Amino acid sequence: MLVKFFNRGTGKGKGPVEYILKETDAQGIIREPLPELLKGNPQQTINLIDSLNFKQKYKSGVISFAPSDAPTNEQLEAVINSFEETAFAGLSPDQYDILWVKHTHTGDDRVELHFVTPTVDLISGKSLNIAPPGSNKYFEPWRDYWNLSQRWARPDDPQRARSYHPGHQALIDAQNTRLELNGQKPLKRDDAKKMIHEYLLRQITEVRQIENRNDIITTLENSGFTITRKGENYLTVTHDDLGQRIRLKGGIYHESWRPEPRPTTETRTGQTPSESDKKGELTTVSAKLAAHI
Structure with missing residues (x-):
């Protein structure tokens, strides 16, 4: 599993919201299965984005799961709640707005959780950027925590x-x-x-x-x-x-490039990582995440 923030956010709210909810993709091809609204009010999100005078009006992105991850609905709900606790650390739910839409139409059994959030604290009216420069210091431990605890594919695996x-x-x-x-x-x-x-x-x-x-x-x-x-x-x-x-x-x-053989569960030394090693790494990333939240 990985998380990606898109380099957008200065335009109208209709664009990002309609894109993740549309029944067709950018080429006019029907998304099958159709996008599924999991959380939020699309029109409210659009209205909030359009009401802002900030240069950065919204943040959008995706939490993408490898086909082998196969997250359950319960896991997806837990991931969403955990992401919000990390992204909006110290804030109550009535201080922010976020829209969550599930995509499963890519054809390789892969699940994506798309999100759009206006960059504003709904109580104070102040700008709220959930992914400023340097935010990887807490989003990477968050990602690692979930991948380690759920045994999901890790994009940072060397x-x-x-x-x-x-x-x-x-x-x-x-x-x-x-x-x-x-x-x-x-x-x-x-x-x-x-x-x-x-x-x-x-x-x-x-x-x-x-x-x-x-x-x-x-x-x-x-x-x-x-x-x-x-x-x-x-x-x-x-x-x-x-x-x-x-x-x-x-x-x-390069014209002679070929991919390396897909690695097995063994390490480069021919040994399978021990459970104690995995638990130790999980403890480390949990501590990093707790320091932020």
Whole structure:
């Protein structure tokens, strides 16, 4: 499981709210199963966002589960409550508004919890940013706590990411990629590059549909990208919604690249991590999380 905040939030509330609730994706394809409203009032969220004079009017993002996680409804409810306790630490429920929508239409049995929250304390009227710079110091322990305690897939596992671009995680699927590209403001080049890379990493590590660079090219083209140039260790791409060319270089973009074999439950030394090791790590991340909450 992982959590991702989108680089949006300055426009009207209708855009992010309607996107996560719409019966069709950005390409007009029916989402099946349809999105499921779990918590919140969509129109109230829209009205609150539109009433704000702040530059950053809302925060949106997704909690994405690997297909192998298979969270139950009870677990999803617990994750939502725990996320709110972390994101809105010290606040009571009447001080914030948040909308939760469940997506299960990606076709690989993967569950996503999308959220949109106006950046305002409803009591004081002051700006409330739940993910300011440096917020990873508490969202990462939160993520790690749940992955360790529920034995869910961990995006920070070095054996999962060893052969890929360091520091990036497989975060978003094609629909989220299109959402970002269809945003209300043009993406900066670095943001667009990171977003494309994260999408491809997810296809490699979670969906496992990519085995070489030709598969990467096919995946990009199927997502609406045009490959304008191919080099030995880079690809140059563009997209109708980007308005610029993006060069993707090194690592997975090299013509000879192949993914490493999917790791087993054994460690690199050939030993299975002990339960005591896992409990020790869980204790550590629990302490970090408690320090914030």
